[in-house]
Amino acid sequence: MAFQFPFLATLANLPRPGRPDRVEVAIERLLDRAESHGEECLAAIRAMLAHPQGSALIAAIFGNSPFLTEAILAEPAFWVTVATNGPDATFAEVINPINDELAAAQQSPDLMRSLRIAKRRAALTIAVADIAGVWPLMRVTGALSEFADRCLSVAAGHALAIKRQQKGEAMSADLVANSRRGLIILGMGKLGARELNYSSDVDLILLYDPDRVSSGVAALRDTLRETYVRFAQDLARLIHERTGDGYVFRVDLRLRPDPASTPAALSVLAAETYYETVGQNWERAAMIKARLVAGDAEAAALFQRNLRPFVWRRHLDFAAIADIHSIKRQINAHKGGTESVPGRDLKLGRGGIREIEFFVQTQQLIWGGRDPSLRLRPTLEVLSALVAAGRVQPTSAEALAAAYIRLRTWEHRVQMVEDQQTHKLPTDPEAFAAIAAFSGYADAESFTAAVLETLEQVRCHYGDLFEESPPLSGPGDLVFTGVEDDPATLQTLTGMGFSDAAGISETVRGWHHGRIRATRSARARELLTELMPGLLNALAQTPDPMAAFRRFDRFLTNLPAGVQILSLFQQNPGVLDLVAEIMGSAPGLAEHLARHPRLLDGLIHDAQRISADQPIATEAELAEDLAAEFAQSNSFEEVLDGVRRWTGDRRFQIGVALLRGEITPEAAARGLSAVADTVIGALLPQVHREFAQTHGQVPGGEFAVLALGKLGARELTASSDLDLVFIYRVPDGVDQSDGGKPLPPSLYFQRLGQRLIGALTVLTAEGELYQVDMRLRPTGNKGPVACSLESFTSYHADEAWTWEHMALIRARTVAGDPPLCADVRAVREAVLTRPRDRAVILADVADMRARIAKERPGQGAFDVKDRPGGLVDVEFIAQGLILSTAAPGAASLPPDLGHTLTGLHWLASVRVLTPDAADRLIRAGRLWQRLQVMLRLAGTGKFDPATAPEGVRRALVRAAGVLDFSILEQEMSEAATEVRALFQALIVPAAPATDPSATGDA
Structure with a gap:
């Protein structure tokens, strides 16, 4: 039986098999399958194998494409049809x-x-x-x-x-x-x-x-x-x-x-x-x-x-043109390059198919609105139309068209191997050489040269399109167009430190889809495209880039509109960096900014400048400002919302000033303390007035708020609780309040104190205000919320432990009736200046420090509070020596004795500390306090210098006033060693401890 193969006779220059070893095995399988389809089919296959072009075509397929091999083996008779009739007739038979x-x-x-x-x-x-x-x-x-x-x-x-x-x-x-x-x-x-x-x-x-x-x-x-x-x-x-x-x-x-x-x-x-x-x-x-x-x-x-x-827009929209350009400029497009060819993405890589398509589509979007001849679909047809319209030089179009044909042909060869939706050349040398053969090249080297020349040709013409535009990408590709994740972008995001690159990609695409109010206008989305690389790079410098991104997402989501603020970011890159720093370095500030984006305007336009050592306002100015806020409230609920909003704004201003380096950490602590003082002082009368509507007043009764701990010492940080004690005084003979629901004085002031705690702590629509800690009141958590002045006095005279008197050093009245406040201060001074056995006091202090070290050991060098030689040691030295030094009638006690550094200065002035010892403790105490303020603002938890972003490391260096991070670590080590040595020398005595219950945090 004679078989004619007119189609095969026309073939020439077929690719050689890249995997010759597979050909003979596949031919054996083909003959077996053909035999099962009948004698005629088998004879036709044998005739085809004997045909020069037939055997070459079979070798080209069997030696290069397992997928096509299986297609032939599945239907040998259909393969005979293809080889006999040729593709044109066969395709018509398939599709009709x-x-x-x-x-x-x-x-x-x-x-x-x-x-x-x-x-x-x-x-x-x-x-x-x-x-x-x-x-x-x-x-x-x-x-x-x-x-x-x-x-x-x-x-x-x-x-x-x-x-x-x-x-x-x-x-x-x-x-x-x-x-x-x-x-x-x-x-x-x-x-x-x-x-x-x-x-x-x-x-x-x-x-x-x-x-x-x-x-x-x-x-x-x-x-x-x-x-x-x-x-x-x-x-x-x-x-x-x-x-x-x-x-x-x-x-x-x-x-x-x-x-x-x-x-x-x-x-x-x-x-x-x-x-x-x-x-x-x-x-x-x-x-x-x-x-x-x-x-x-x-x-x-x-x-x-x-x-x-x-x-198709009839008028040139230059903002849209800039957006179109910026989309692609987020990919690191550049002329030249020496990237390896194995593993190269023929579609998405530099000089690939996507760049040719983008080149063409960009010109269509710019000019197609006014020139209908450019409204075509096929890439090669559009290139020809652009030449005819005078928008692209013929030589450029010819070069891009030739490159497009080669790249698409190579893309097909890669996909034909296993019918995989891939555009990448293989990295395995043997597989790469096989693709070179399948593509018609003599060897891998000649194929590599052809690929490099083609990619360079595309990059050259594509680069010309954007050569006057500044690059937008950061350390790699950052592309968020389309509907699927760009692999290079995910790789870039992961390399920048974002733990959920796919989540970021999805969120940013959602922004571009206008799912939030801020990006529903075209201009806002165009600005966002331009800003994305800079924004992500800024967020990547923060302690937790992923958390910073999520906070920025909340901020952006809460914006009523986006063009104004996004334009502001574009025109003031420093503001974008600051916002990113807030999002990543100060969670509390970030949350408040997200809830109140209006604050951003104040960051740029506030004319008031603040000095490095002063808080943002005086206490009188703060009180006046809060009073104005309360004047706009029509109910107690509005008072509670208003005070939270006002306090958040003041905290935000202080925190931002600290991040900017406009105030020192000490000034920030004083400012935060002044804000808390103002809040307590303004809320107390509001709470009392609301409470009195039901229970009336206690005739002649007085109430005072005593602050201890960091608030008492004016050392408040961004995350500090308020340590408070409530004290009241009632004239003899008064046994109840005069309201519609009268209460006995003790119960009245306890409930008033509870109402004040609620006003300070309850969660409202405006968020949290403060957490309140009452454990430093007489008898701790077991005692009443408010105690009488008489019981307060007697407790500290007869029952209080040494650690409670140490806590009293940091106490000061912050709100209440002035006569009672004055008497509370007098009681405090009397307690602090009564005679004491120095050895017993120092033994108690040493014992307390040992207990704290056992229950709460320091968690590394940056646990500046509890590490050996850290802030607790400095505070205990100051408090133990003050308590064992103050004498009855001592008029020289400074009003700010509770501030640790003030106390150390006083101890030096009365010669309890040598000038050298005082200087070392003051320097160490200042270092620990500054670092603590910054770390609390950053909210980093346990700080690991090995993994901390550079932005936080710089903030700590700036706060400490040193040149670099290595010097900071050295100074911390030296300070801890000196403080621990001084604690051992000044505090640890031979006498036994007498304060076995001391477990509090003085």
């Missing part, structure tokens, strides 16, 4: 039966099998035409696209009509066609441009026009939206579900408007509204290639006509 009759004649499983067999045949036919070089690139991609169109049209008709069949109506070809009324299936990307690659998915947008949907479809069941969402699911299943026969195409529906928030199928009105309000420039570029692939042609034409003003 895929029509409405096929959709109507088969049940879903049968249709799925028919489509998958057709796909295998089409893939083999098209691959042969491509490998043999008998079809040019655009015929190859056009055939793939035409086959996809047919399959989608048949599957869509079947998916709609099958529902009618379920209603009892027999399916027919007419029914299949009629079911499409009002349905629009747009092919996007390469499918829309008829440029589908060999293993591409199909990007679709599914729309429906309720006004055009036939009554039969509309009445299927439930609502139209639910019907078409299920239709989308059915369509995707028919096309991309893998069965024993494979799949047809992978289906991607994510190019629809805001895919994370919208159903798989949208109404035309919803889509038009989206594009008119929050459509992005990259979506304009995507819509250039949109094409009806199945459904209602009239409805699709109307939709695309309505969308024309969105895609």
Whole structure:
């Protein structure tokens, strides 16, 4: 039997097998399979193997593509048809039966099998035409696209009509066609441009026009939206579900408007509204290639006509042009380069296919609004049109077109190997050499040279497009367009220190989709594109970049609009850096800024400048300011909200001034303490007035608030609790209040104290105010919330432990009736200046320090409070020596004795400490306090210098007043050693301790 192969006779320059060892094995399998298909098939295969071009073609396929090998082995008889009739006739035979009759004649499983067999045949036919070089690139991609169109049209008709069949109506070809009324299936990307690659998915947008949907479809069941969402699911299943026969195409529906928030199928009105309000420039570029692939042609034409003003703007929009440029400038585009070719991404890499496409689409968006001749889809056709319109030089267009053809051809070879949706050249040397052979090159070296030359050619012309624009990217690619994560961007984000790169990518895409108020305008989104690299780089310098990003997301989400603030960031990069520092270095400040974005304006426009050693306002100014806030309140609830808002604002101002280095940590602590003093002093009368409406007043009764701990010492930090004691005094003979619900004085003042605690601690719509700690009151947590002056006096005279008297050193009255406050201060001074046994006091102090060290050991060098030689040691030295030194009638006790450094100065002045010892303790105490203020502001928890971002390290260096971090660590080590030695020398005596219950934190 003689076999004629006219097609094979035309072939020349077939690629050599990259894996020759696979050819003989595959041929043996082919002969076995052919034999099972009959004598004629076997004879034809043997004749083909004897044919010079036939054996070369088989070797080119078997030695390069396992996927195509299996396609031949699955149907040897069909392979004979291809080799005999050639790709043109064979492709027509494959595609012609895929029509409405096929959709109507088969049940879903049968249709799925028919489509998958057709796909295998089409893939083999098209691959042969491509490998043999008998079809040019655009015929190859056009055939793939035409086959996809047919399959989608048949599957869509079947998916709609099958529902009618379920209603009892027999399916027919007419029914299949009629079911499409009002349905629009747009092919996007390469499918829309008829440029589908060999293993591409199909990007679709599914729309429906309720006004055009036939009554039969509309009445299927439930609502139209639910019907078409299920239709989308059915369509995707028919096309991309893998069965024993494979799949047809992978289906991607994510190019629809805001895919994370919208159903798989949208109404035309919803889509038009989206594009008119929050459509992005990259979506304009995507819509250039949109094409009806199945459904209602009239409805699709109307939709695309309505969308024309969105895609094609008649006037040059320079802000949009800048946005289009910035999208791609976020990729590190540059001329030149020596990157290795193995592993190179032919699509997304430098000089790749995407850059050619972007070059073309950018010109279309800029000029296509005024020149309809540029409104084309295929890339090569657009290049020619741009030359004809005088927008691109012929030499540039020719070079880019040639590069495009080579890159797409190599892309197909990579995909043909295993039918994988990949664009990367292999990294394995053997696999890379095989791709070189499959692409028609003599060896890997010549292929490498060709790839480098092509990529460089694209980079050269692409770089010219953006050469006058400053780069936007940081340490790598930062691209957030499209609907899927850019792999290089995820890698960049991870390298910058973000632990959830995919989460950031998704959130930023949500911003660009206008899901938050701040980015619903086109200008805001354009500004955001420009700002993203700088913003992310600034956030990456913070202690916890991921947490900082989430806080910035909350801040941006709470903005009523975005253009003003984003423009501010663009014009003042330093402000963006400051906001990033706040988000990453000061969680409390970040939360308050997120809740009150109005504060940002004050950061830039506040004319008041503050000195390095002064808080932002005097106590009198603070009191006046808070009084004005209260004057606007019409209820006690509004008072509570107002005081939280006011306090948050003042804390924010102080914290920002500290971050900026405009005030010292000591000034920040004094400022925070002054704010707390003002709040307590202003809230007490408000609470008392509210309380008195029910319970009246205690005639002649007085009430005072005593602050201890850090508030008492005016050393408050951003996260400090308020250590408070409430004291009252009642004249003899007064046994109840005079209100409608009278209370005995003791119960009255306890409840008043509880009301004040509630006012300070309750969580309102404006957030938290303070946490209050009452454990330093007489008898601790077991005692009443408020105690009488008499019991307070007697307790400290007869019952208090040494640690409680140490705590009293830091006590001061901050609110209440002036006569009682004066008497409380007198009691404090009397307690501090009574005679004591120095040895006993020092033994108690040493014992307490040992107990604290056991229960709360220091957690590293930056646990500045509890580490050996840290702040607790400095405070205990000062408090122990003060308590054992003050004498009855001592008039020389300074009013700020509770401040640790003031106490040390006083001890030096009365010669309890030598000048050298006092100087060492003061320097160490100042260092610890400054670092503690900064660390509390940063909210870092346990600080690890090895992993801490540079921004926090710099803040600590600045706070300590040293040159660099290594010097800071050295000074800390020396300070701790000196303090610990002084503690051992000054405090630790031989006498036994007498204060076994001391476990408090003095």
